[in-house]
Amino acid sequence: MQLQTQNLGQLSVGPDEYGRIVPQGGYPPAENADGAIIIIVNPPPGWNNLAAVKALNIATNMQTTYNYLTYLNQVLGANMSPLQADTLILLHEFEHTPLGGNASANHRGNPTGYNKAIYAKCIK
Numbered sequence: 868m869q870l871q872t873q874n875l876g877q878l879s880v881g882p883d884e885y886g887r888i889v890p891q892g893g894y895p896p897a898e899n900a901d902g903a904i905i906i907i908v909n910p911p912p913g914w915n916n917l918a919a920v921k922a923l924n925i926a927t928n929m930q931t932t933y934n935y936l937t938y939l940n941q942v943l944g945a946n947m948s949p950l951q952a953d954t955l956i957l958l959h960e961f962e963h964t965p966l967g968g969n970a971s972a973n974h975r976g977n978p979t980g981y982n983k984a985i986y987a988k989c990i991k
C-alpha cells in the first residue's frame with residue numbers, strides 16, 4: 868500500500884435545499900488511484916485541517932473556510948476527533964483497493980451509508 872500526495876483540487880460548497888452550506892462536489896480529501904494499491908492524499912492548502920478546509924462557495928463564487936469535520940460528524944451522527952476523521956477517510960479509500968476488497972465506487976452519489984458502516988466497524 869502506498870500513500871502519495873497530489874493536488875486533487877479544491878472542495879466546492881454551497882447551499883442545500885434547506886439553505887445549509889454543504890459539500891457540492893469539487894475534490895475530496897483523498898482518493899484511490901483507480902483500483903490500485905495507492906491512496907492519493909490531497910495536501911494543503913485545504914485538507915491538512917478538516918476543521919478549516921479552503922473551499923469555493925459556488926453560490927457566491929467566493930473563497931471560504933469550511934468545517935468538513937463538523938459536516939462529517941453531522942451526517943454520520945458521530946463525534947469524531949480530527950484523527951478519527953482522517954482515519955475514516957483513509958479507510959474509506961483503502962476499501963476501494965485490491966487489499967481492501969475492491970469496494971465499488973457506486974457510493975459516490977451517497978457516501979453517507981458507506982461511511983457509516985466504516986465508522987461503526989472501525990472508528991466508534
